[in-house]
Structures are given as C-alpha cells and as structure tokens.
Amino acid sequence: MTVADEAIAAPRPRPRRSLRAERLLDVVIRSIVPVLLALLAGAVLLAALGRDPVTFYKNIWIGGVQGSAWQDSAIRMSPFLLIAAGLTLIFRANIWNLGYNGQFLLGAALVSGLGPHLVTDVPLWLAFVVLFLVAGAAGALWTLVPAVLKARYGTNEIITTLMMSFIGIDIASILIKGPFHDPTTPLPQTAVIPLDKMLPSIPATRIHIGLLVAFAAVLVVHWLLTRTSWGLRLQVMGANPRAARHFGIDLPRLIVVSFLASGFLVGLAACADIMGLWGYIRTGWNPAYGDTIIPFVFLARLNALAVVPFVAFFSVLSTGGDLAAQQANLPTDFLLVLVGLILIFMTVIEFLGRQRDLGASYVPAGLRTAFRLRRPRP
Amino acid sequence: MQTQAAPSPPLVELRGITKAFPGVLANDHIDLTLRGGSVHCLLGENGAGKSTLIGILSGLTRPDEGTITIDGVDASISSPRRALERGIGTVHQHSTLIPALTVLENLMLGDTRSLRLDESAARDRLRELARQLGIEIDPDARAADLALGHQQQVEIVKALWRGSRVLILDEPTSMLTPQGVAELAKVLARLKEQGQAVIFITHKLHEALTLGDEVTILRQGRIAGRIARDAMRTKPHDELRAEIVRMMFAEDPAAVADVAELQEEVVEARAEPRVDPGADVVLELRHVTAQVEGTERGIDDITLELRQGEIVGIAGMDGNGQRALAETIAGQRRATHGDVLLFGASIVKLPVSSRQKLGLRYVTDDRLGEGIVGILSVGLNLFLKRVGESPFWRHGRIQRAVLEGRAAELVREYDVRTPFVTTRAATLSGGNIQKVLLARELSFEPKVVVFHKPTYGLDVKTTATVRDLIRRLAADGGAALVISTDLDELVEISNRIAVLSRGRLVGVVPNGPGAAEQVGELMVGGAGLEAA
Secondary structure (H helix, E strand, C coil): CCCCCCCCCCCCCCCHHHHHHHHHHHHHHHHHHHHHHHHHHHHHHHHHCCCCHHHHHHHHHHHHCCCCHHHHHHHHHHHHHHHHHHHHHHHHCCCCCCCHHHHHHHHHHHHHHHHHHHHHHCCHHHHHHHHHHHHHHHHHHHHHHHHHHHHHHCCCHHHHHHHHHHHHHHHHHHHHHCCCCCCCCCCCECCCCCHHHCCCECCCCCCECHHHHHHHHHHHHHHHHHHEHHHHHHHHHHHCHHHHHHCCCCHHHHHHHHHHHHHHHHHHHHHHHHHHHHCCCECCCCCCHHHHHHHHHHHCCCCCCCHHHHHHHHHHHHHHHHHHHHHCCCCCCHHHHHHHHHHHHHHHHHHHHHHCCCCCCCCCHHHHHHCCCCCCCC | CCCCCCCCCEEEEEEEEEEEECCEEEEEEEEEEEECCEEEEEEECCCCCHHHHHHHHCCCCCCCEEEEEECCEECCCCCHHHHHHCCEEEECCCCCCCCCCEHHHHHHHCCCCCCCCCHHHHHHHHHHHHHHHCCCCCCCCEHHHCCHHHHHHHHHHHHHCCCCCEEEEECCCCCCCHHHHHHHHHHHHHHHHCCCEEEEECCCHHHHHHHCCEEEEEECCEEEEEECHHHHHHCCHHHHHHHHHHHHCCCCHHHHHHHHHHCCCCCCCCCCCCCCCCCCEEEEEEEEEECCCCCCCCEEEEEEEEECCCEEEEECCCCCCHHHHHHHHHCCCCCCEEEEEECCEECCCCCHHHHHHCCEEEECCCHHHHHCCCCCEHHHHHCCCCCCCCCCEECCEECHHHHHHHHHHHHHHCCCCCCCCCCEHHHCCHHHHHHHHHHHHHCCCCCEEEEECCCCCCCHHHHHHHHHHHHHHHHCCCEEEEECCCHHHHHHHCCEEEEEECCEEEEEEECCCCHHHHHHHHHHHHCCCCCC
C-alpha cells in the first residue's frame, strides 16, 4: 500500500548564475516585447490609415537619430530623465505623486522669472546653481501638503497631489502674468534669457549640460534605492507598509522625505528645460512631460537605470515623430497612440506573466524548453 | 445516497503534476485520484508541496506539466473561476468573507452569472444547502459577528454554492475549538453522503485517521506514500499512525521519535517547575487599554506581570483582543491608558525600534501580512529590524557580504529550508517563514519575547522545534509571553496561563493538574458566545 520512499532525493538547487540570468532575461522580455508589439500594432494602424508604415518609421529614424538629429533627441532627454528619477523614487515607496505637472510648472515659472535678473547680477555658474536649487525647492515645497496629510492622516495622495497640481499650474500662470511678466511685450510671458546666458553645451555638441545633471540624478537615485539603508526602508514601506510598521520604520518621516525628494527632482527637470532649451515661459504652456514618461517608468520596472534606454527611445520617437507625422499628414498626437499601445501590451504581458506565477516566464512551455529557459524534466 | 462500501469511479484524476519555482520543485510528478463520497486526507510537512497542489487544483497556479481529468475528460483549470465552473470549490485556511456584509450578501457576491441579485433565490439555495449539511445559518447575520466555526460553515456553503462536486478544505481545523471540530466532522459526513469528493488538509494525524477515508502523504514535492480505503478501515489506528509518521519523516529517525510522542492525543498538564517568585519582574502591564479600529476587539484594563525565566500563556478564542495586546506591548499600537514597563522603566512612549533595542521582541502571527516582505530575499528579511545598523550597514551603505554571511549562519542554525539566502522570502513555505521570523527575533540578545500563535499552521516537527526555542529562551534567563488559541500548547509550555476574553483578562491560572479545565471554564464563562 505504501510507496517506497528511497526515491526521495535531496532538493536540487540550480546554480545561482543561471537563476539570475533567467530572471534578467525575463525582465528584458517583459520590458521590450510590449514596445515591439506596440510598434507592430502601430504599423498595422498606419497601414489601415493608408500610410506607409515603413516610411513613417524611417522618417522617425531620420528625424530622431540620423545626422545630428540624435542631439535634438538627447536634449529632450534631460527633463524626461529627471522626472523619471523623481517618479521612480516615489513609486518605489508605493506613493503616487501625480502632481508633477504643478511641481514642474512652478519650478519653471520661478526659474523663468528670476533667471533673467540672476544671470546678469551674479556669476553665471552661481546663477545656475541657485536656479536649480530654487526650482528643486519649489517642486519639493509643492509636495509638502500632500506629504504631511498622508503621513499624518493617511489621506489619499493621488487626490491631494492632483489637486495641488491644478493649484500649482494656476499659481505659475499668475506669476507669469504678474510679477514675472516681461514689460517689453504685451504677450503673457517672461523675459527671454539671452542665448549666451543659458546652460552651456557639452563640448562638441549642441546638448546642454542639463543632460549631465539628469544622468547624475539617475545614478544617485539608483544608488540610493539599491545600496543604502534608506532605499531599503523605502522599498519595505512600498512593498508592505504594515510590515514596515512592524519593523519599527518611522513611516511618517519616510513619507515626507521621499515626497520632498521626488518633488525636488521634478523641479530640477523644470530648471534644466527652461535654462537649457526654452529660455522663457508663456502662460498656458504645459508640456506635461510626466504624463508621457510614466509608462516608461513602469516599463523599466521602477529601476532608475533601466529607465534611461526607454527615455532615449521615447525621445527619439517624439523628436523624429514630429517630422514623420508631418510628412504622413498625421497629427503629432499619433505618437501618443503609440505610447498608449505600449501601455496596453505591457498590461497584457504583465497579466500573462502573473498567470504563470511568481516571476516565472510567460513564454509557452514549448518555447521555454527550446530556449532552455527552464531545464526540461525527465 | 451512495453505498459506502463500494468505491465510486474516480471523479478527478491528477496525473504527473509538476510545478517548479525558482530553486524548488514544489510538485514532482504527483498523481492523485479523488472519488465521490470520500474524504481524501493530504498530509505532509510544511513545504512538502500541499499548498502548491491545492493551488493547481483550485486554479490559482498553473502546473508546468501534467494533466487533470474530470469525469475522464481532460480539463485545464486556468483560473479560480474556471475551477468553480468545473465543480471544484475551495475553503481557504483564512476567511475570505467580507466582515461587513451579511451571510447572504457574501454568498451572492461570488455569483456573477447574472447582473441582477436574486435575493429570494439565494435564500432558497442557502436553506437547501444548510439542510443538506445539517447546519443552521442565519442568512442576515453579519459575517463579522459569526464565530469562526460558523464562518467556516458559510465558507463551505460558498464553495458548494454553484454545485461543486469536489471540495477542498485547507487546514479547516486549525482555528476551531474542539466543539467546532466535532461539528465539522458531522458536516463532512453529510458531504460524503451527498457524493462529494473532499480533499482535507491537516497537520494533525488523529484528524486524518478519524476523518479521512484515504490518506496521501507528500514529502519534498513527491508522493511519499498512500494509505488506501481498505487499510484505513481495517488496520488499527496505532499501526496506521506509525506508518504515516514513517512516511512523513523517513529521512530523520530522531524526529520520528519526537513526533510519535507529540502525537499522543492525551495531553497531560505538565507541572512546570515554578518560577522563583523572587525573580525580577521583566515586563509589567498596568491597567493598559488600547483601541482597535474596525470590527476587531481592543484591550481593556490589562494588568499582568512577567518574571525572568517565566513563560506566561495567554489563552482565549481568537478575536478577543490578542492582536491589540501583542501590538501594544511591541509598540505598534498606542495605549490610550495605562503603562507598560520593561525592566522597571516605562516604555509606553517609546517607538517600536527603541523597544527592540531594549530586547523586547514580537513574533507576529500575521507572518505574511507583516512578518516578512515577500519580494525581498530571505537574507534581507532576517535583518529588516536592523536596517542601517552596523556591521550590516556602514554609513548607510549595505554590506552585502557581511549580511549574507550572517544570514547563512542563521539559516543553518534555525534550519530554514531555502535554496539560497538570496531566494525571495515569499517562495518559502509557511513553516520556513516562521523560522525566518524566529531567527530574526531570537537573534541579537532577546530578553522579553511576545509570541503570537507561534505554531499556528506548522507541521508537528516544526511545532516541536518552536516550543523548544521558547523553553530555551526562558531557561536562558529570558521571558516569553505566548498568545495562543491552542490550549494544549499553553498547557505544554507555560508556567501560568492568563485568559483573555472580550479584551479583558478574566483570570490567571498556575499551570499544573487541572489547569486546562480551569482555563476552559474561564474561556467559556467569559465568552459564552464565542465558544462555538
């Protein structure tokens, strides 16, 4: 009646490296496949609209990469990267700072308002440092109310940050029309900062040094999240707030500090964009970078380094896309369709992956054995 | 309805079910046959693969290999809904009822066949099922107001709601009082009469022997043995018990001896050597009151002393303020009145981390909910209460080599079965997660430790290990407060047993002959309603 039990062997642990490689491969597949599928679906859509998808994608390449076009794409990257860093940090804590537009525009308004005076009154390098800090502080300050409300009373930060964002956008508008208005023009805009007083370029390129600031911020955020005790606390809070309380982590303080850091980075993005690219601000201008960047922050699985290639990809797409859309006689909003498609495919693949449970691959069993993703069993 | 003698044809057959998680083969070619009108017991240590197998059958997990046939037809079970459609209902270990809703609302909730909620039809269905099971359920009672035994009956009705023929009961007795178990046995008998196939998962051998018609034993993801219907019916229990224990723990003869002793159903009150009454009071609660939001109960005016070397048990049905008591001592919950003293100094204003540094530890009962962070490695989980402290962090930077080295030592010392210290904690089995918690709380000079249901859901061997750890802590000059719903456990290890009822301490009984009866009376006297 009983089965012999000598057949029970010791558990068979697999070597660690293959486990890591497997996980890495899994992550790569889950991040890149949605992008490819979106481009494919976009091609189908283009064909259905009577446009040639090959020409469209080729024009994106021409307008976003070829020649010196890659430099235009790179210039777009700096605010994207800084916002992505700020969002990565706060999303890791499972806190939803959705007030980035208000934080960004307040920073931008202050930089555009104070910049024209500051660059002529103090040494240029000092002006840049002060402007970056002012913009960062403005962004951080604008997260303070949601942060304290959440830390103190557990108020839902999605609502409070969104509300604060609207208020921030309006205040920015008031600032531009009021104290920061350029009296030499009837248009509601600030004084234009002269080209030679803007952020200098990286030698031999047209790319302003805001990109370096952005890369530095990404590296710092990645280091904070992966190597430090602060990053671990943040991650624990994000993964399981009840556990965090059980472990004795000071949650209210951590919530406020991570909010401030996130807002600060969004503020830096505003300064880089104004001082590196635009030189002034007009009312009604709201690039809403954060809205387009969020999908990529998730595609990068909240990894600050992994976000870089995605941001680069999107910068190329949006820089070259302007040209491609124009040539194909499509609105530039078509690019947002592509972003939307990425989001949809990401969700689908995430769902399939979840179904196969606990980080296992969603690739069908036959393919898995074919590619030796998992050792076939006897 | 069906004759009890002849086994009915197989209802569900599992063939060669295999499921691997990173580093572990949770199920390795499992074959299982379920027949109508029969209770099939699934036994095995923590981590033997029972939960995975149940997950596969109930549609939560998909197998890597293997086939499932229902009524001889190949059937894939790709989601919990699919499982229900195919007539497989599951009663999970933890309640899935929504406390604020009534019984009827909870039952209608699972029924998504039509948009309209048909209350009168649901009432009829409930009446019919209750009659079949021989139970009485008030359809309009709020789920939160039901005793655990009754909640479980509602869960069973919920699983049968859409005409299930296979019922999975995942450790259904672990939260029940002896009376509750007896009622469950009656329900099981009715289910068999109805021709249901029941899978019954338990850690208690005597339950398997009295309630089961067939037994399958899993070990390390494989079938370690089976006992068929005829053997279950004819062989004496002692012989069967020895056979099962041998199959469960074949690799470890020493464990078999321990376990065989543990499994004696008669638990004798062991007269523990009294703690020296002159020993220092290490933990003192003075008129402590704390509130809890929601339906759970807080604590009211608790006064208690814990001396060095002492183990004090807190008995009581679940939900009588246990969590509030533990959390208030640990610092996770604010006391609205009263004082908590550790070594004579008030700690009531100190945060959790400061209390930990003073040697006060809390082994939570909510192991998955707050005990671990599943996405982090086992190694990190072992040190999550020491984040930022040297030598594991220096100037805020993690020292991975130091941490993983020390984690490996702890894993060995506490016999945590994990492929690597870098394995994600969520993939461990319940027993091993508890070992991680114990390793974390009992390392680095613990002095006073609050254990909340320390052996709940653990297999017999791990249970014995945990109780030894508690005894050793007390013997080494520490002190333990053991909150448990398992009276046998408290009688086995405590010096004194206090009874918690409706948030109040209704009495303290020194352990010794007759202690269990006294505690039982206090529990019932203080909480007649809960004693269902």
